[in-house]
Amino acid sequence: MSKTSPHRALLWIAxxxxxxxxxxxxxxxxALPSIAHSLGVQPLATQSIIIAYTLxxxxxxPASGWLADRYGSRRVYFVSILLFVIGSLCCAGAHSLAQLVAARVVQGAGGAMxxxxxxxxxLRAIRGEAYVAALAMISVAGQVGPILGPTMGGWFVQSFSWHLIFLINVPIGLAGMMAVRRFLPSDAVSGAPSFDFIGCGLLSLCMVAFSLAVESPVHDHRLLISGVLLALSAAAALAYIPHARHRKNPLFRLSLFREPNFSVGLMGNLVCRVGSSAVPFLLPLLLQLHxxxxxxxxxxxxxPAAIAGTIAKSWIAPLIRRYGYxxxxxxxxxxVGVSxxxxxxxxxxxPLALEVSILVLFGACNSMQYAAMNGVTLKGLSSQDAGAGNSLFSMVQMLAMGLGVSMGGGLVSIFSGMGLETAFxxxxxxxxxxxxxSALVFRHLEAPQLEPQAA
Incomplete structure (x- = not known):
């Protein structure tokens, strides 16, 4: 088998x-309105289905990098797909909101990896400029998923039942597990350091408290609860700094943030994805409820947004080569923000033509945005920092997804008294x-270090 073949298999698996x-x-x-009707709850109450998954x-x-080093990427990836498939089956069999939320937690446990x-x-198999192209290919799947998700969900709900929207993962997962066993190498690191449970707890507390502060339900004590949660989040983040300095093998070494483009890319990803992650949640609600x-x-x-996003992938490399990251x-x-x-x-x-034009603009630009942000954030990391940086980056992505849904749903709820059209x-x-x-954040990128190298 040629060198290109296993690389291609890795890309397809990822x-x-x-x-x-x-x-x-x-x-x-x-499917949220149909799920709400079936379970006898309000549509906005079903946000917990999404929030449980992302949280x-x-x-x-954060544990993904250490697990991959300790037990090997092949074994951990296989188990993560297995958990995801089990969670999907449990979601399909749920008959109450509580059961569905619990099943989404199982899905999230697998999806986290x-x-x-x-x-x-x-990242470990492909380095340099080829890594950016590899990320572009992988991110096509990441962009098609969120855009096609509402379409497939609508079809299943309208033609069959909302329970079936989760079963699409089962055949994909089974095929993935077989591919993992065949193509992924065993790469466990002998003598991997012990896991930093305290550091993981502090950063997890920081992320979860921050997310819950945004998701706090609308009532008289909302500001107080959100303020307490934000203070708790900040305290957990600050407590991690001295912990990481004094621990020999912290969850994320502070030296990670000395790579300037990693820090800038991380913050830019968080801010940008909060807005763009709200769109797949808000648009179906706007179209159905209003x-x-x-x-x-x-x-x-x-x-139209999905098609435009797929086509735009081929534009990324030449545009970055010409203008820089x-x-x-x-x-x-x-x-992206204007769209x-x-x-x-x-x-x-x-007019339908105007709606399609806006969707095409969003799909194309957002697709390129994700691939470029991924590349600029991870490209400068050393092999030693690749695992930890990748885990932290993914954690921020998950947080941004939940924050986008929470912010979008929260704003609609707050302004719903003015009418749905005005609220949306x-x-x-x-x-x-x-x-x-987030454009203000990306102004701080160090452009000279980001010019793509000649092939």
């Missing part, structure tokens, strides 16, 4: 895991502005 994880993050979005991933992702371990396998679309119709409306990310971020704010114009009187308009403009703010 892409398959990425697709399952991101598909399941959003496939329930179109579990954010909580467990799918993306970081898959990316780590690719414009009266059927689940399938609302899902089909997102296909810094200029590309700044201007592309602006386009998100453009969804505020969707109404019963909006304010929400889309707000999350668009959040995405635009």
């Amino acid at each position: 892409a398959g895991g990425f697709f399952m994880q991101t598909l399941d993050t959003t496939i329930v979005n179109t 579990t991933m954010a909580l467990l992702t 799918l993306v970081p371990i898959g990316r780590l396998v690719v 414009l009266g679309y059927s689940p399938l119709h609302s899902g089909l409306m997102l296909l 810094d200029a590309f990310l700044i201007w592309n971020t602006v386009l 998100i704010a453009g969804f505020a114009s969707f109404s019963a009187s909006t 308009r304010i929400t889309f403009i707000s999350v668009g502005l959040v995405t635009l703010a």
Whole structure:
């Protein structure tokens, strides 16, 4: 077998895991009104289905790098797919909101490892400029999943039952497990250091408390509860610094943040993804609750964005080669933010051509944005820091997904008294502005170090 063949197999395995994880993050979005009706709860109450999934991933992702080193990427990746498949089967058999949330926790436990371990396998096998191209291929699956999720969810709900939206993962997962056993090498590190449970607990507490502060339900004590949670999050983050300095093998070494583009990319990813992650959740709700679309119709409306995102992948390398990461990310971020704010114009009187144009712009720019952000954040890490940096990066991604859903749903709830149309308009403009703010972060990238090398 040629060298290219195993590399291609690794890419397909990582892409398959990425697709399952991101598909399941959003496939329930179109089905939420139907799930709420079936379970006898309000549509916004079903946010817990998404939040349980993303919070579990954010909580467990930090352990992915150590688990891969201790037990081997092959074994950990296999177990993560197995857990994901089991969780999917439990979701399909759920008959109450509590059962569904519990099953999503099991899914999240498996999903927490799918993306970081898959990316780590690719990072260790493919280096240099080829790694950026590899990430672009993998991120196609990551972008198609969130966009096709609402479409597939709408079809299953309208034609069959919402219980079936989770079964799509089963055949993909079974194929993935067979591919892992055949193509992934055994790469456990002998004498791997002990796991930093205290550091993991502090950072997990930081992420979860911050997420819950945003997700705090609307009531008289919302500001007080959110303030306490934010203070707890900050305290946990600050406590980690002296802990990491004095521990021989901390969960994430502080030297990680001496790589300037890793720090900038990490923050830029968090801010940008909060806005863009809200879109797959908000658009189906807008189309169904406000414009009266059927689940399938609302899902089909997102296909132009999926197609545009796939096509735009081929533009990334030449654009970065010509303009550099810094200029590309700044201007592309602006386009992503503007397109998100453009969804505020969707109404019963909006021309279809305008809606499709905005969807195409968002799909193309957001697809390139994810691939470029992934590359610029991880490209400068050494082999020693690759595992830990990859885990921290994935944890931030999961956090951003949950924050996007929480922020979007929270804003709609807050402004719903002004009417659904006004609430959705304010929400889309707000999350668009959040995405635009990440352009200010990307201004601090060190462009000279990011120019792609000649092939």
